[in-house]
Each structure stands twice: as C-alpha cells, then as structure tokens.
Amino acid sequence: MNKKITVAITGMNAIPHNPGPGVVVARCIRESQAFKGRIIGLAYDALDPGLYLPQYCDNAYLLPYPLFGEHAMLKRIQDIHQTENIDILIPCLDSELLSMVRIEPELKAIGIRMLLPTQPQVTLRNKENLASLAKQIDVQTPTVLPITQLSFFDACLQKGWTYPFVVKGLFYDAYTVHSAEEGKAAFRKIAGQWGLPILVQKHLTGEEVNLTAIGDGKGRLIAPVMMKKRGVTEKGKAWAGISIQDPSLLKIGRRFAAETKWKGPLELEMMCCKNVYYLIEINPRFPAWIYLSVGVHRNLPSALIDILMERELPRFPAMQSGISFIRYAEETIVPLATFEAVAIHGARNSLRKAG
Amino acid sequence: MSAASKKNSSIPLQRLVLTENGFVFNPTSGQTFTVNETGLLLLRLFQEQKSIPAMVRKIRQLYDVEPHRAKHDILQFTRFVQDTMR
Numbered sequence: 001m002n003k004k005i006t007v008a009i010t011g012m013n014a015i016p017h018n019p020g021p022g023v024v025v026a027r028c029i030r031e032s033q034a035f036k037g038r039i040i041g042l043a044y045d046a047l048d049p050g051l052y053l054p055q056y057c058d059n060a061y062l063l064p065y066p067l068f069g070e071h072a073m074l075k076r077i078q079d080i081h082q083t084e085n086i087d088i089l090i091p092c093l094d095s096e097l098l099s100m101v102r103i104e105p106e107l108k109a110i111g112i113r114m115l116l117p118t119q120p121q122v123t124l125r126n127k128e129n130l131a132s133l134a135k136q137i138d139v140q141t142p143t144v145l146p147i148t149q150l151s152f153f154d155a156c157l158q159k160g161w162t163y164p165f166v167v168k169g170l171f172y173d174a175y176t177v178h179s180a181e182e183g184k185a186a187f188r189k190i191a192g193q194w195g196l197p198i199l200v201q202k203h204l205t206g207e208e209v210n211l212t213a214i215g216d217g218k219g220r221l222i223a224p225v226m227m228k229k230r231g232v233t234e235k236g237k238a239w240a241g242i243s244i245q246d247p248s249l250l251k252i253g254r255r256f257a258a259e260t261k262w263k264g265p266l267e268l269e270m271m272c273c274k275n276v277y278y279l280i281e282i283n284p285r286f287p288a289w290i291y292l293s294v295g296v297h298r299n300l301p302s303a304l305i306d307i308l309m310e311r312e313l314p315r316f317p318a319m320q321s322g323i324s325f326i327r328y329a330e331e332t333i334v335p336l337a338t339f340e341a342v343a344i345h346g347a348r349n350s351l352r353k354a355g
Numbered sequence: 356m357s358a359a360s361k362k363n364s365s366i367p368l369q370r371l372v373l374t375e376n377g378f379v380f381n382p383t384s385g386q387t388f389t390v391n392e393t394g395l396l397l398l399r400l401f402q403e404q405k406s407i408p409a410m411v412r413k414i415r416q417l418y419d420v421e422p423h424r425a426k427h428d429i430l431q432f433t434r435f436v437q438d439t440m441r
Contacts, residue, residue: 207384209385227385228384228385228386230385241385242387243385244382244383244384244385245383246383247383272384321382322380322382
C-alpha cells in the first residue's frame with residue numbers, strides 16, 4: 001500500500017483556448033489507482049478555474065506572480081507547506097520554472113520534492129537557443145530572428161522575410177501574420193504582455209507531431225507518448241489529437257534525452273514537412289494534452305510521483321496508436337463565499353475532505 | 356539535409372490499420388482516411404504482398420474490366436495511398 005502523500009501542482013489556469021496543464025496533471029494523478037493522498041492546486045489568478053475544482057484539487061492557493069521574485073514565491077510555498085505538508089511539487093508553467101529550479105534546494109530542505117531540469121538545461125531549450133540545440137540533436141529548425149523594432153515589418157521583405165511568418169513571445173504566444181499590419185499588431189500585443197525581444201520565425205506548412213515523456217536525468221526517456229494534432233485553436237493549441245507510433249520522432253526524443261541528460265517532464269513540439277522534422281519548441285513540463293497518457297495506459301504524472309517517491313515504476317504497455325482526445329470546455333459554479341476566500345485570503349480550503 | 360531528421364517515407368503498408376468499413380489509420384502519422392470496397396480489397400492485397408499481376412487477376416474476377424485498365428487503376432491507387440501517407 002502506498003503512503004498517503006500530498007502533491008501540489010501549479011498551472012491551474014485551464015482557460016479553454018489555451019489551457020495551462022495543471023488541472024489535467026491533477027486529473028491524471030486523481031485517476032491513478034496507485035495514488036492515495038491529497039492534491040493541492042496552486043494558481044496565480046483568482047479566476048483560474050482549477051482553484052474551484054474540488055474533484056481534482058482538495059485545497060487550492062494563490063501564488064505571487066513570478067515577476068515578484070523567487071523570495072516571494074519561496075515564502076508563499078513555505079507558508080502553504082505549514083498547512084498542507086506538501087511532499088511533491090509539480091510546476092506546470094514555463095514562466096515559473098527557472099524560479100522553481102533556483103529555490104529547489106530550500107524546498108528540498110523542508111521535504112518538498114521536485115523532478116526538474118538543471119538551470120543550464122532550461123536555458124538550453126530557450127527559444128533563442130533552439131537552433132544550436134537542434135544542431136546538437138541533429139534535427140532541422142525553422143530560422144528564428146529576435147527583433148525589437150516595429151519597423152522590421154515594413155522592411156522585412158528586403159531582408160528575405162516574406163509573409164506569412166510567425167511572431168512569437170520569448171515565453172508565450174505566437175501568431176501567424178500575413179502582412180505588416182498584422183505583424184505590428186502581434187508585436188504590440190506580445191510585447192505589451194511579455195516584453196522584448198519578439199521572435200520572428202519562418203512559417204512551415206506540415207503536420208504537427210508532439211512527444212511527451214519524463215527524462216530520468218541520466219539520458220533515458222521514460223514512457224514516451226506521441227501525438228499528432230488533429231484540431232487546433234486560433235493559437236495553434238491542440239483541442240483534438242491522436243496517439244501515434246512514429247519511430248523517427250521517438251529517435252529524436254531519445255537523442256534529446258541522451259544528449260542533454262534531461263531531468264523531469266518534457267514536451268517536444270515538432271513539425272513534419274515533406275518527411276523532414278523541424279524542432280519548433282521544447283517545453284520543460286507536461287503539456288496540456290497529458291491526459292492522453294492515461295488514454296494509452298502510460299500515466300506520466302503518476303509515473304513522476306513514483307520516481308519522486310523512489311518507488312518502482314509500473315510496467316508500461318507498448319505504445320498504443322489510434323487513441324484520440326477531444327478537449328471540451330465546461331463551467332464550474334463558484335459560490336460568492338468561495339470566490340471571496342480566494343480573492344481575499346488567497347486560499348480555498350476543505351471543500352473536499354482530505355482523502 | 357540531416358539524414359537523422361528525415362522521416363522514412365517508405366511506410367510499410369502492412370502497418371496500416373484497416374477496418375471492415377473501409378476506415379484506414381496510419382499509426383505512424385496519425386492520418387485517417389476512408390476507402391471504398393475496391394480500395395479496401397486492394398489494401399488487403401498489398402498487405403498480403405500480392406504482385407500487381409495477381410491483383411489484376413483478383414480484380415478481374417470481381418469486375419468486368421480490361422487487364423490494362425485494371426493495372427492502370429491499381430497503380431494509380433498505389434500512388435494515391437503513398438501520397439496520402441506522406
């Protein structure tokens with residue numbers, strides 16, 4: 001019988017068009033037969049839906065935004081730990097990951113375990129470093145250029161940048177633009193939210209295929225799951241996908257793990273164009289489509305808990321193709337008192353009795 | 356071009372998943388498509404690694420069609436399947 005543990009999960013912003021993965025990670029863990037314990041949801045905004053889903057999170061708390069610094073983040077987690085006695089923390093957002101890496105020793109000292117990449121590993125997959133990483137693991141990647149001036153969009157044709165191309169933020173957001181006007185609008189929107197520089201990336205036409213897994217930190221990939229996007233939102237996020245068995249994609253994933261000795265959850269986003277693979281992005285966390293791992297009997301969030309609790313991993317079945325997911329949105333009802341508790345006290349406690 | 360990042364374009368037809376209703380799934384790429392009764396028969400013959408002449412004979416047992424026309428249609432279908440699976 002597994003010991004009852006408390007798992008805290010960030011990224012509870014399960015907004016329909018661009019969901020953070022936290023709620024789904026909680027769902028995977030909740031549905032794991034091996035899991036006995038409590039789940040704590042951690043969010044940054046009082047309107048993050050995961051705060052109000054007691055079927056997934058026993059209790060939920062607000063964190064200070066990463067821009068307030070690591071000290072504020074550490075202090076808040078230490079406070080929550082005093083109430084909740086957290087055993088495991090699973091960060092699910094790119095923007096908080098470096099802070100989590102830096103405060104890992106302090107969290108470890110109070111008994112909170114995480115499986116995270118090292119700081120050099122995190123920066124290795126930053127969008128501005130992607131070209132050199134792609135070379136290291138022997139895959140193509142579309143040309144990326146950092147820009148800081150709106151005038152780029154008027155002069156880009158002379159520099160060999162023909163429309164359409166992609167305008168991206170350093171952390172989040174990407175828009176395919178077809179004209180200077182669209183380019184400038186995307187630039188303003190992303191710069192206003194995420195700052196400069198903005199990245200422009202050559203547009204590729206092909207099929208998007210993704211791989212998620214856990215890197216064991218020694219060069220091995222644990223329980224990879226591969227997916228082809230079948231339906232995307234305006235932001236290019238998958239709302240439908242199907243599991244695949246793509247030997248070429250798997251090889252790339254294994255090469256990435258072997259070369260970088262990646263530690264922790266990961267997602268490789270690739271584009272397959274005329275049988276050539278292009279690396280688009282590497283995310284240092286589980287993706288929002290991680291529930292597909294439950295669908296193919298490779299529950300990766302549950303496996304992460306096994307690793308962190310130093311338990312033997314289950315025997316994973318062979319990769320299963322042809323299993324689809326289709327995402328849908330639904331509403332949760334929030335009484336005023338509950339919303340008040342989150343907005344005023346930054347916490348929603350005990351809607352569900354501890355399991 | 357990096358050899359390592361290039362997908363193997365000769366996807367074995369044996370790997371295609373076929374159902375009785377003519378629903379076809381490529382487990383490597385995740386693509387799905389549908390074929391009619393004749394298409395399904397041809398895919399099954401491909402999977403059994405039958406030769407083109409053997410496939411022509413089988414088609415002619417079922418349909419009133421000239422050998423050269425049957426061969427032409429089979430080759431055209433082969434190209435369609437290969438293109439679809441890219």
